[in-house]
Amino acid sequence: xxxxxxxxxxxxxxxxxxxxxxxxxxxxxxxxxxxxxxxxxxxxxxxxxxxxxxxxxxxxxxxxxxxxxxxxxxxxxxxxxxxxxxxxxxxxxxxxxxxxxxxxxxxxxxxxxxxxxxxxxxxxxxxxxxxxxxxxxxxxxxxxxxxxxxxxxxxxxxxxxxxxxxxxxxxxxxxxxxxxxxxxxxxxxxxxxxxxxxxxxxxxxxxxxxxxxxxxxxxxxxxxxxxxxxxxxxxxxxxxxxxxxxxxxxxxxxxxxxxxxxxxxxxxxxxxxxxxxxxxxxxxxxxxxxxxxxxxxxxxxxxxxxxxxxxxxxxxxxxxxxxxxxxxxxxxxxxxxxxxxxxxxxxxxxxxxxxxxxxxxxxxxxxxxxxxxxxxxxxxxxxxxxxxx
Amino acid sequence: xxxxxxxxxxxxxxxxxxxxxxxxxxxxxxxxxxxxxxxxxxxxxxxxxxxxxxxxxxxxxxxxxxxxxxxxxxxxxxxxxxxxxxxxxxxxxxxxxxxxxxxxxxxxxxxxxxxxxxxxxxxxxxxxxxxxxxxxxxxxxxxxxxxxxxxxxxxxxxxxxxxxxxxxxxxxxxxxxxxxxxxxxxxxxxxxxxxxxxxxxxxxxxxxxxxxxxxxxxxxxxxxxxxxxxxxxxxxxxxxxxxxxxxxxxxxxxxxxxxxxxxxxxxxxxxxxxxxxxxxxxxxxxxxxxxxxxxxxxxxxxxxxxxxxxxxxxxxxxxxxxxxxxxxxxxxxxxxxxxxxxxxxxxxxxxxxxxxxxxxxxxxxxxxxxxxxxxxxxxxxxxxxxxxx
Numbered sequence: 001x002x003x004x005x006x007x008x009x010x011x012x013x014x015x016x017x018x019x020x021x022x023x024x025x026x027x028x029x030x031x032x033x034x035x036x037x038x039x040x041x042x043x044x045x046x047x048x049x050x051x052x053x054x055x056x057x058x059x060x061x062x063x064x065x066x067x068x069x070x071x072x073x074x075x076x077x078x079x080x081x082x083x084x085x086x087x088x089x090x091x092x093x094x095x096x097x098x099x100x101x102x103x104x105x106x107x108x109x110x111x112x113x114x115x116x117x118x119x120x121x122x123x124x125x126x127x128x129x130x131x132x133x134x135x136x137x138x139x140x141x142x143x144x145x146x147x148x149x150x151x152x153x154x155x156x157x158x159x160x161x162x163x164x165x166x167x168x169x170x171x172x173x174x175x176x177x178x179x180x181x182x183x184x185x186x187x188x189x190x191x192x193x194x195x196x197x198x199x200x201x202x203x204x205x206x207x208x209x210x211x212x213x214x215x216x217x218x219x220x221x222x223x224x225x226x227x228x229x230x231x232x233x234x235x236x237x238x239x240x241x242x243x244x245x246x247x248x249x250x251x252x253x254x255x256x257x258x259x260x261x262x263x264x265x266x267x268x269x270x271x272x273x274x275x276x277x278x279x280x281x282x283x284x285x286x287x288x289x290x291x292x293x294x295x296x297x298x299x300x301x302x303x304x305x306x307x308x309x310x311x312x313x314x315x316x317x318x319x320x321x322x323x324x325x326x327x328x329x330x331x332x333x334x335x336x337x338x339x340x341x342x343x344x345x346x347x348x349x350x351x352x353x354x355x356x357x358x359x360x361x362x363x364x365x366x367x368x369x370x371x372x373x374x375x376x377x378x379x380x381x382x383x384x385x386x387x388x389x
Numbered sequence: 390x391x392x393x394x395x396x397x398x399x400x401x402x403x404x405x406x407x408x409x410x411x412x413x414x415x416x417x418x419x420x421x422x423x424x425x426x427x428x429x430x431x432x433x434x435x436x437x438x439x440x441x442x443x444x445x446x447x448x449x450x451x452x453x454x455x456x457x458x459x460x461x462x463x464x465x466x467x468x469x470x471x472x473x474x475x476x477x478x479x480x481x482x483x484x485x486x487x488x489x490x491x492x493x494x495x496x497x498x499x500x501x502x503x504x505x506x507x508x509x510x511x512x513x514x515x516x517x518x519x520x521x522x523x524x525x526x527x528x529x530x531x532x533x534x535x536x537x538x539x540x541x542x543x544x545x546x547x548x549x550x551x552x553x554x555x556x557x558x559x560x561x562x563x564x565x566x567x568x569x570x571x572x573x574x575x576x577x578x579x580x581x582x583x584x585x586x587x588x589x590x591x592x593x594x595x596x597x598x599x600x601x602x603x604x605x606x607x608x609x610x611x612x613x614x615x616x617x618x619x620x621x622x623x624x625x626x627x628x629x630x631x632x633x634x635x636x637x638x639x640x641x642x643x644x645x646x647x648x649x650x651x652x653x654x655x656x657x658x659x660x661x662x663x664x665x666x667x668x669x670x671x672x673x674x675x676x677x678x679x680x681x682x683x684x685x686x687x688x689x690x691x692x693x694x695x696x697x698x699x700x701x702x703x704x705x706x707x708x709x710x711x712x713x714x715x716x717x718x719x720x721x722x723x724x725x726x727x728x729x730x731x732x733x734x735x736x737x738x739x740x741x742x743x744x745x746x747x748x749x750x751x752x753x754x755x756x757x758x759x760x761x762x763x764x765x766x767x768x769x770x771x772x773x774x775x776x777x778x
Contacts, residue, residue: 124502128777154553162551175579
C-alpha cells in the first residue's frame with residue numbers, strides 16, 4: 001500500500017514508519033519539524049539522540065532497503081496538503097502531525113490559539129484533500145483518550161446508546177477534555193464525524209492513551225531511535241518518571257496522584273495503528289477506537305517505576321508529590337471500554353514491569369542527558385496562570 | 390452598566406444596542422464590518438437600507454441622546470481584544486461577532502478554515518482578556534440551537550443527567566451540528582465550559598433559535614433599522630420566505646420541509662439577551678440557555694407566510710420545494726427544553742401571524758429591492774459539493 005504519514009519525524013510517526021517498512025508498504029512522510037523546534041524553545045531536547053532528518057532518512061533507507069519519500073512542509077497549509085495528495089495518491093494516510101502537548105497549549109494565549117488553529121486547520125485540510133482527490137482513502141487520525149475526561153459513568157468507544165426520558169438514541173459520547181490541546185482533539189473528532197456524514201469518507205479516529213517506551217521490535221534491531229521527551233512540556237508521565245529515577249531525582253506525581261489514565265507501550269501503539277490500517281472500517285464508516293492496554297493510577301506507575309528501578313540499580317527513588325499544575329479531578333471513577341481493537345486482533349505485547357525495565361536500561365545509557373535535563377522536568381506551566389498578551 | 394457589544398453592526402448587535410440604550414446602559418461597540426463585506430461579495434445586500442457606520446452612530450446618538458463608543462477592529466486579533474478591555478473595562482460583554490452563516494462556511498475549504506479560525510480564536514481571545522483584565526465580567530456568548538442537531542431524544546439546556554450501565558452523571562448534552570459554522574459554535578461552547586472550569590469565569594452561553602423580524606419596539610420608534618438579509622448565504626428561512634412572497638416569487642422550503650427548528654422574533658431575541666444581562670449567572674457559573682419561543686417545521690412556516698401574505702395582498706404565493714442543498718434529516722423527532730429563560734421572566738411578546746404580517750408590511754416598502762435580489766435567493770451552496778483549493 002501507498003501510506004502517507006503526516007508527522008513522520010515524531011515519536012509515533014518515526015516508529016510507525018519502521019513497522020510499515022517491515023510490512024513492505026511504500027512510505028511517504030511529511031513533517032515541518034515543529035516539535036523539534038518547540039522542544040528546543042523550552043530548553044529541552046530528546047533524551048535519545050535523533051539525527052537531523054537527512055541523516056535519519058539515509059539510515060532508514062540503508063537499513064530497510066526502502067526509502068521514505070519525504071516532504072517538508074506544514075499540513076496546516078492547504079496548498080501543501082493538496083500537493084501531498086496529488087504527488088503521493090496515498091491509499092491510506094495517518095494524521096500524526098498535530099501540536100501534541102497539553103502543557104504547551106496552556107502556556108498562554110499565543111500557544112492556545114496556535115494549537116487551536118494548526119490542529120483544526122490541518123484536519124479540515126485533510127478531509128477536503130481526501131474528498132477532492134482521493135475519496136476512497138482511509139484516514140487514520142490520532143486523537144486521545146483525554147477527549148472523554150473522567151466522567152462518573154463508563155466510557156464507550158465514540159458513541160453510546162442511551163435512554164433518556166423514555167426515548168432511545170445513539171449519540172456521540174459526551175466529551176469533556178482538560179486542556180486546550182485535548183479540546184482540539186475533541187473538535188477534530190467532531191469535524192471528522194461531520195466530514196464523514198456529508199462526504200462518506202472512511203475514517204478511523206483513534207482515542208489513544210498515554211504511550212510509554214523507548215523502542216519497538218523494529219527499533220531493537222535498527223537502532224534508529226525515535227525521540228524521547230521528558231521535560232514538563234513535551235514529556236509524559238511514565239516516561240518522565242523513568243528518567244527521573246535514572247537521573248537520581250525524586251519521582252513527582254502531580255497532586256494526589258490518584259488520577260487514572262489509559263496507558264500503552266510504544267510497541268502496542270504501533271501494533272494498534274497498523275491493525276487499524278490492515279483492518280479498515282467499511283466504506284463510508286466513521287470508526288472510533290479506544291487505544292490503550294490498561295489503565296493505571298499515576299501513583300501506581302510512580303511506585304512501579306520506583307520498584308523496578310530498585311530491582312535494577314539497588315537504589316530506591318523517592319516519590320514526592322508536587323502541586324498539580326493542571327486542573328483535573330485527582331480522585332475519580334474510570335472505566336473506559338476498549339474492546340474494538342481486541343476484536344480486530346490486538347493482544348498486548350508486554351508486561352508493565354518488563355517494559356519499564358527496558359526504558360530504564362535504555363535511559364541508563366543516557367544518564368548524563370537525563371541529569372542535564374533536570375532543569376526542565378519540574379512543572380512551570382500552570383493551567384490557572386496561563387498568560388495573556 | 391458598562392456594556393460592550395462585539396459585533397454591534399450586525400442584525401442582533403445593532404438592535405440590542407438600542408434596547409440597552411433605552412435601559413440607560415453605557416454602550417461600547419466593536420465591529421470589523423465582516424458581514425457587510427461578505428454579503429456584498431455574494432452579490433447581495435440588506436433589504437432594509439443601512440447607512441455607513443458613521444451615519445448610523447450619529448443618528449443613534451441623536452435619537453437616544455447617548456453615544457455608542459465605537460471601536461473598529463477584528464476581535465480575532467488578540468491585541469484589539471485586549472485594547473478593548475483596557476479602554477472599556479466593561480461590566481458585561483456580548484460576543485455577537487462571529488461569522489454567522491452556515492452556507493458561507495460550506496462554500497469551500499477557504500471559508501471553512503476562515504470560519505473555524507475567526508470564530509474559535511475570537512472566543513479564546515475573549516476568555517483570556519476577561520481572565521487577565523476583568524475576571525468578574527459577565528460574558529454573554531451567542532451560540533445556536535443548531536449545536537444540538539436533531540437527536541431522537543429530548544434536548545436539555547446544555548447538560549443532561551443520565552443513567553448509563555447503572556451509574557449516574559451529569560454530562561454535556563452531546564452535540565451534533567450540521568455545518569462547519571454550527572460546529573464552530575459547538576467548539577466555542579466546549580472552550581467556554583473549559584475556561585469556566587479553570588478560571589471560574591461567569592458565562593452565559595446562549596443556544597439561540599432562528600431569529601425572524603424587521604424590528605423591535607425601539608426600532609418602531611427610532612426607525613434605525615437593522616440589516617435584513619434574504620440571500621441564500623446570509624438570509625434565514627422565515628425572513629427569506631417573507632421576502633419571496635413580497636417579490637412575487639415562490640416560497641422554497643429545502644427538501645421535504647419537515648425539518649423542525651426553534652424560532653423566535655427579533656423582539657424576543659433582544660428581550661432574552663437583555664434578561665441574560667439583568668439576571669446573570671452566579672459568580673463562577675457557566676450557564677446555558679436555550680433561547681427560542683416555539684419550534685416549527687419549515688413547511689408550517691412556508692404555509693403560514695403564504696396565508697398571511699394572502700390576507701394582506703389577496704395573492705397566494707406558491708410553495709415550491711427545492712432540492713435540499715444541505716445534509717440534514719428532513720423527518721425527525723424534535724423536543725428541546727426551554728425553561729430557563731421562562732424562569733428568568735421571559736414571556737413571548739408576539740403572535741407568529743402578526744409578526745409575519747409586520748415583516749411583510751415592512752418589506753412591501755422595499756418590494757423592488759426584494760425583486761432585485763431574486764438572483765441570490767436560490768441555493769448555490771451545496772454541502773456535498775463544498776469546493777477545495
